Amino acid sequence: MALFSQRNKSVLPGFGLSLGFSIFYLSLIVFLPLSALVLKTFELSLAEFWQVVASDRAIASYQLTFGASLLAALINLVFGLLVAWVLVRYSFPGKKVLDALVDLPFALPTAVAGIALTALYAPNGWIGQFFHAAGIKVAYSAVGVTVALVFIGLPFVVRTVQPVLEDVEKELEEAAASLGANRLQTFCRVIFPALLPSLLTGFALAFARAIGEYGSVVFISGNMPFKTEITPLLIMTRLEQFDYAGAAALGTVMLVISFSLLLLINLLQHWSNHRHGGVK
């Protein structure tokens, strides 16, 4: 059977129209531009391609982009779980406001987040002054990049873990307790395994989002080549030098990585739904 052909004919109308329109729109807005990117990359010979994507400056930018994204996603994994736990299990004044505020990084434009975080963590900023006194440079360093990426990624972990945690049945914990498990054992052996797929999904989402992030990082990083230059910024620099093929080559590398991550996330989500369905 051909791709996108219907199985088990439905009585509902509009299959051809809705699917046809979706695929047409998707092709126009996403496929066509992305194929332009990949085809542009093919204008380079393999040696030229390699020279662009494996240059010292590019490798330094990958190290910063992936290192900071990984660190930020790990910080979000720990604190996102903690925040989700506190929001689901405990009650305290102002909880609903905080719960709503968790989505702020989704809703706040990245440029606004970028200048706000820079103002906070600059050497004379509200928080930066304490780090400055301790001799730690936050803004205009890799630490600042990580701070911005933590901000951007936080809702992904909280919002994937929260619904699963809400559905973990209290009876299971009571059963564990009545069988003699202490609280830590119950958490490690009963609750944590149920949360694991959603934690991993949230982690991967935060990581994927962080890799491509531009707006918030560009203000706080200082943009020093080889030191605080992220890959999206390097692409921007190539574009400003009218080196379109070079920019496309770097873009293709990032695109392949993003797409692989996305496939991984979908697999994780599939696993998560499966596991989650199994618990019920």
Added chain:
Amino acid sequence: MTEVVVNSVLSGKDSARAQKLRQATAEPVWLKVLLTGIALCFLTLFLLLPLVIVFGEAFAKGWQVYLASITEPAAMHAIQLTLLAAAIAVPCNVIFGLGASWAIAKFQFRGKQLLITLIDLPIAVSPVIAGLCFMLLFGARGWWGEWLNDHDLAVMFAVPGIVLATVFITFPFVARELIPLMQEQGREQEEAALTLGASGWQTFRLVTLPSIKWALLYGIILCNARAMGEFGAVSVVSGKIREQTNTMPLHIEILYNEYQFAAAFAVSSLLALLALLTLVLKSALQWRAARDYAEAARLRSAD
């Protein structure tokens, strides 16, 4: 709730056991306080303070500077352009979101999982890459650059490019809100409506649309917030010509790089207000959706 049940059942001589069970399924008070404290500190540091500093810096030089910053011609033009881009991008993506979620949720077909993955793609693709792609299509040395130039049509460094980049970045948001909800709702209700003689369009308008309205509204406000705040993709395609192709986020960047911090934060405060409004509307919609859901469950159990 189970704690209450346990307490009432095991009253009297068994209350010691209940106490023990409660201890076993909850953390000690000191740990609760400690965990809540850490979470609050983290959220204050990473969410609350950035929000507070935007408004603090915006009014640092007083009301007059604030008002002047948001009413100067360049700022006003940036606001208009941002509103225009969102006004085009959001309806396009609503139509796509409705179509895609109808096809995905109501029918079984091969390649469905692939389609869902592809819809998510713009979330994972760096905005800079999105902008770059449009540059390669419409830019002076792009696929159609020469043709556009010959016909005196401007896409890059002009409003159409900004709209296209915004559509690309924001297109998953409506579809992502609708697909899981519509999948969960299944298609029995639509099938019943058709059996009773409703036309396809009537079924969609009178059966499907009312049951997805809150999720649809939420998708729209989220899509709108992202459309107005988009920075990376738009900064590649806009050319940043003041009073011509500057959106609000780009205007903020220019002001900031010119060390006009109070003005940059003043324009930022408008976008921060939009973000806060988005969060308030989101909470209100969730509350309404939960109420409708409870009402439906009550009616069903009354039958």
